[in-house]
Amino acid sequence: MTLKELAVGKSAEVTAVGGDGALRQHFLDMGVIPGARVKLLKFAPMGDPMELLIHGYNLTLRLAEADKIMIRPISGEAPDLPEKWQEPPTPHPGLGEGGKFHPKGSGDPLPEGETLTFALVGNQNCGKTTLFNQLTGANQHVGNFPGVTVDRKDGAIKNHPETLVTDLPGIYSMSPYSSEEIVSRNFVLENKPRGVINIVDASNIERNLYLTMQLLEMNVPMVVALNMMDEVTANGGTIDINGMEMMLGVPVIPISAAKNEGVHELVDHAVHVAKYQERPLARDFCDENTNGGAVHRCLHAIRHLIEDHAVRAGLPVRFAASKVVEGDEQILKQLALDENETDMMEHIILQMETERGLDRSAAIADMRFSFINKVCLRTVKKPVESREHKRSEKIDRILTGKYTSIPVFIAIMGLIFWLTFNVVGAGLQSLLESGITALSVGADAALTAANVNPAIHSLITEGIFAGVGSVLSFLPIIVTLFFFLSMLEDSGYIARVAFVMDKLLRKIGLSGRSIVPLLIGFGCTVPAVMSTRTLPSERDRKITILLTPFMSCTAKLPIYAFFVDHFFSDYKALIMTGLYVLGVLTGIGAAFLFKGLVFKGEAAPFVMELPNYRLPGIKNVGRLLWEKAKDFLQRAFSIILIATIVIWLLQSFDLQLNPVTDSRQSILAFVAGKLAFIMRPVGLDDWRICTSLISGFLAKESVVSTMEVLFGGAVSSAVSPLSAACLLVFSLLYTPCVAAVSAIRRELGRFWAVGVVVWQCVLAWVAASVVHLIGMLAGFGV
Amino acid sequence: MNAVDVILLILLAVMLFFAARAAFRRKKSGGCCETGGCSGNCGACPYECGCKKDE
Incomplete structure (x- = not known):
C-alpha cells in the first residue's frame, strides 16, 4: 500500500520511495528512506496535504506525493530510536583543542593576518541566524519558519577581527533542491571557507546529522554546534558529547544560541580548527559489514x-x-x-x-x-516527547483543525486589522498627530514672529511640515501592523498557514509555501519578493513575485488612512479591511490569468517541515519594530522630504520662475495638466492628483505628503467621495514603488520588472474606471 | 532678507544635503535596507550593490 492510504494515527515502515529527479532526492534527504518509520498525524482541513511524524519531526507532503511512497503498516507507535542508551564512560577526545592533533603551542597554523573565513551551515529553522547574531553582534532578522534567510550574510566574530562568518540559507543536504540551497552549496564548494560551523538542532538530531555527514565528506575543518541543548535536557534527554565527538571526528559543542550558552566555547574551537586546519577524522561512513x-x-x-x-x-x-x-x-x-x-x-x-x-x-x-x-x-x-512538541500538538488541534483552522485564520487576520486600524494603531496615531499639529502651529507662530520671508515661511509650513508631518503621523499604524506580523512569524504560525492553505493555493496554481512571501508582502513587497527564493519551482516563484504587489504593503497605509479619515471615517475599519480583501481578490484573479495564459502547468510539490510553536522573543520583535520605525523615519526625512520640497518648488513658481499666487499657473500644473487626460475616465483628472500618484512611484507615502502640499489641507473640499474611492482603488493596484520594482528586476530581470509596472498601471486604471462608472450610474457623481 | 532668513536657508540646505545623501544611499542599496532585506544593517546587504563601501 502507499502512504496516501495510511489512516490517521497509524504507523508504517517505508518500503520504497517512488518518483524521480530532485523531488525524490529531497524526500530521501528529508529521511523518507526505505526502513524509516512514519506516523500519520493528520490531514489539512481540506484533506490535503498530510502531516507526518518521521525521525522525530513533523513533515508535510501532498497526497499526490504520498502516493509515490510505498509502506508496510506496523502496529504501535514508531519509536525514533532503539532505547538502549547507557551512561557513557567516553573520555573527552579533545578535538579542536591544542594537544590532540599537535602538542599544545605547536602545530602548523595559517600565517598571521590571514582571514579565517567560516560558513555557518545547517538545516532550515535550526537557529543559524540566531547564532550568527550572537557570534557577530549583528541584528539579522530571525523567524520561526523554514527559509527566513534567503541569501548569504557576512560578519566578523566579536573580539575576533581576523574572522569572517557567512550565514547561509538553511539546507537539508548538499543536493540542491531550491535556489537558496544552491547558494549554500556553491558557497562551500567554490568559496572554500577556512572552516565550517555546522549548526545542528539537537532536538531533531537524526535529520540534522544527515547534512553533517555530507559536510564531513567535504573534508573542511569543521565544528558541530549542537543547538537547543537546553530544550533537550529540560525534556529529560541527553547527549554524550564526547562519544559523538569521537564518532564524528570533529569538535562537538553543546550550545543554546538563543540564550548565548556555549557560544564562547564554540568560537574557541572554531577558530582553533580553522587556524590549524584540523580536518575531520571521520569521512568514511560506509561500513564494509x-x-x-x-x-x-x-x-x-x-x-x-x-x-x-x-x-x-x-x-x-x-x-x-x-x-x-x-x-x-x-x-x-x-x-x-x-x-x-x-x-x-x-x-x-x-x-x-x-x-x-x-x-x-x-x-x-x-x-x-x-x-x-x-x-x-x-x-x-532522546526525551520521550518534548514539552514544545506537546504544546504544539495541542495548539495545532485548533489552529490546523479540520473545522477550526480557516475560521481561526480569518479571525486572527481580522483581529490584527481591527486592532491596528481601530484600536492600538489609530489611538497612537491620533496622539502623534496632535503632537505634530502643535509643533506645526508653534513653528508657524515662531516664523511669523521672526518676520521670515514669505517664501521660506511657506516652504517650511506648507511644504515640509504639511508634507512630511502628514506622513509621519502614520508611523504608529505601520509599527503596530509590523508588530502583529512579526508575532505571527516568530510563533511558527505562518508555516501552519502554508499547510492549511496549500490546497486552496493549488487551485490558483501555487504551492502552500507561496503563502509565506504573500503574507510578508503585507509588510513590504521587497523582502516578500526576496523570500520567494525559498520556493523550489521557478514557475511558482515567478507567479508569487507577480502576486506580491497585490498584497497591500504598509507604505500604502498612509494613503488609505488619509482618504478614509477624510471621506469615510464612519466605516474606517470596514473600508480598510475591504481594500486589503480587494487586493487579495484581484491577486487571485491575476493568478488564474497567469495560470491559464502565461504559466501553464502544476504547482511544485509541497514538502515542508512544521516547526514547534515558540513564544516570540521580545528582543527579536523589539529589534524588528525598531528597524521598521527607523526605516520609516529615514524614508520620511530623505525621499519624502526631497519630494515634498521639489513639489512645493514646482507648484510655487511658473515656467519663467516667477512666484505664483495661484498654483494653477505653476510649472507643476502645466506639466501634470498635460497628463491629466489619461485619468479623465477614472475621474482623477485633477493635475494635483496626477502629480501625487506619480510621486508615489518613489515611495507610496509621498502620495499623501504631495496631496497635503498641493491641496493645502483642503482635500475633502476639492475631491468628491467618488473620486476618493477611485483613488483608493487606483493606489491599491497601481505600480509598486521603485524599490519593489528594483527587487523584481533583480529576481526576474528587466523584462518582468517593466512588465509589472505597465500591467499594474493598466489594471489599476481599468479597476478605478469600473468603480467610477458604477459610482456614476449609482448617482454618486459630483 | 534678514539674518533669520539666511540661517533658515542654510539649515534647509544642510538638511536637503543629508536627505539627498540618504536617499542616494538607499537607492544604491536596492531598497533592501528600507525593507528588512538586511534589517537595516547595510554591512549585511544581500545585494552586491556596493552600499557596504559607503557605511
Whole structure:
C-alpha cells in the first residue's frame, strides 16, 4: 500500500520511495528512506496535504506525493530510536583543542593576518541566524519558519577581527533542491571557507546529522554546534558529547544560541580548527559489514576511479564519489569523466544496486542514515516527547483543525486589522498627530514672529511640515501592523498557514509555501519578493513575485488612512479591511490569468517541515519594530522630504520662475495638466492628483505628503467621495514603488520588472474606471 | 532678507544635503535596507550593490 492510504494515527515502515529527479532526492534527504518509520498525524482541513511524524519531526507532503511512497503498516507507535542508551564512560577526545592533533603551542597554523573565513551551515529553522547574531553582534532578522534567510550574510566574530562568518540559507543536504540551497552549496564548494560551523538542532538530531555527514565528506575543518541543548535536557534527554565527538571526528559543542550558552566555547574551537586546519577524522561512513558492504565497495571503487578528476576540479574526493553515485548532474559535469570511465562507473553502481536491493540514491541515503542511527544509538538519549512538541500538538488541534483552522485564520487576520486600524494603531496615531499639529502651529507662530520671508515661511509650513508631518503621523499604524506580523512569524504560525492553505493555493496554481512571501508582502513587497527564493519551482516563484504587489504593503497605509479619515471615517475599519480583501481578490484573479495564459502547468510539490510553536522573543520583535520605525523615519526625512520640497518648488513658481499666487499657473500644473487626460475616465483628472500618484512611484507615502502640499489641507473640499474611492482603488493596484520594482528586476530581470509596472498601471486604471462608472450610474457623481 | 532668513536657508540646505545623501544611499542599496532585506544593517546587504563601501 502507499502512504496516501495510511489512516490517521497509524504507523508504517517505508518500503520504497517512488518518483524521480530532485523531488525524490529531497524526500530521501528529508529521511523518507526505505526502513524509516512514519506516523500519520493528520490531514489539512481540506484533506490535503498530510502531516507526518518521521525521525522525530513533523513533515508535510501532498497526497499526490504520498502516493509515490510505498509502506508496510506496523502496529504501535514508531519509536525514533532503539532505547538502549547507557551512561557513557567516553573520555573527552579533545578535538579542536591544542594537544590532540599537535602538542599544545605547536602545530602548523595559517600565517598571521590571514582571514579565517567560516560558513555557518545547517538545516532550515535550526537557529543559524540566531547564532550568527550572537557570534557577530549583528541584528539579522530571525523567524520561526523554514527559509527566513534567503541569501548569504557576512560578519566578523566579536573580539575576533581576523574572522569572517557567512550565514547561509538553511539546507537539508548538499543536493540542491531550491535556489537558496544552491547558494549554500556553491558557497562551500567554490568559496572554500577556512572552516565550517555546522549548526545542528539537537532536538531533531537524526535529520540534522544527515547534512553533517555530507559536510564531513567535504573534508573542511569543521565544528558541530549542537543547538537547543537546553530544550533537550529540560525534556529529560541527553547527549554524550564526547562519544559523538569521537564518532564524528570533529569538535562537538553543546550550545543554546538563543540564550548565548556555549557560544564562547564554540568560537574557541572554531577558530582553533580553522587556524590549524584540523580536518575531520571521520569521512568514511560506509561500513564494509553493513548490508553485505555493497555500498562500501561501490563508493571506494568510484573514489579511486574519479580521484584524478576530483583533484583537478578542486572537489573533495569522497564527497564527489557519493554525489556521483547519487547522479548529481553538476558534480558529474565538473568531473568531466570520459566515456570509458562513465561506463565503468555505471557498471559499478548497477552492481551495487543489485547487491543492495535499493536504487543508487536510496542506497546512499540509507548508508548515511545507518551511520546516523549508530551515532544516535551510542550517544543520544532522546526525551520521550518534548514539552514544545506537546504544546504544539495541542495548539495545532485548533489552529490546523479540520473545522477550526480557516475560521481561526480569518479571525486572527481580522483581529490584527481591527486592532491596528481601530484600536492600538489609530489611538497612537491620533496622539502623534496632535503632537505634530502643535509643533506645526508653534513653528508657524515662531516664523511669523521672526518676520521670515514669505517664501521660506511657506516652504517650511506648507511644504515640509504639511508634507512630511502628514506622513509621519502614520508611523504608529505601520509599527503596530509590523508588530502583529512579526508575532505571527516568530510563533511558527505562518508555516501552519502554508499547510492549511496549500490546497486552496493549488487551485490558483501555487504551492502552500507561496503563502509565506504573500503574507510578508503585507509588510513590504521587497523582502516578500526576496523570500520567494525559498520556493523550489521557478514557475511558482515567478507567479508569487507577480502576486506580491497585490498584497497591500504598509507604505500604502498612509494613503488609505488619509482618504478614509477624510471621506469615510464612519466605516474606517470596514473600508480598510475591504481594500486589503480587494487586493487579495484581484491577486487571485491575476493568478488564474497567469495560470491559464502565461504559466501553464502544476504547482511544485509541497514538502515542508512544521516547526514547534515558540513564544516570540521580545528582543527579536523589539529589534524588528525598531528597524521598521527607523526605516520609516529615514524614508520620511530623505525621499519624502526631497519630494515634498521639489513639489512645493514646482507648484510655487511658473515656467519663467516667477512666484505664483495661484498654483494653477505653476510649472507643476502645466506639466501634470498635460497628463491629466489619461485619468479623465477614472475621474482623477485633477493635475494635483496626477502629480501625487506619480510621486508615489518613489515611495507610496509621498502620495499623501504631495496631496497635503498641493491641496493645502483642503482635500475633502476639492475631491468628491467618488473620486476618493477611485483613488483608493487606483493606489491599491497601481505600480509598486521603485524599490519593489528594483527587487523584481533583480529576481526576474528587466523584462518582468517593466512588465509589472505597465500591467499594474493598466489594471489599476481599468479597476478605478469600473468603480467610477458604477459610482456614476449609482448617482454618486459630483 | 534678514539674518533669520539666511540661517533658515542654510539649515534647509544642510538638511536637503543629508536627505539627498540618504536617499542616494538607499537607492544604491536596492531598497533592501528600507525593507528588512538586511534589517537595516547595510554591512549585511544581500545585494552586491556596493552600499557596504559607503557605511
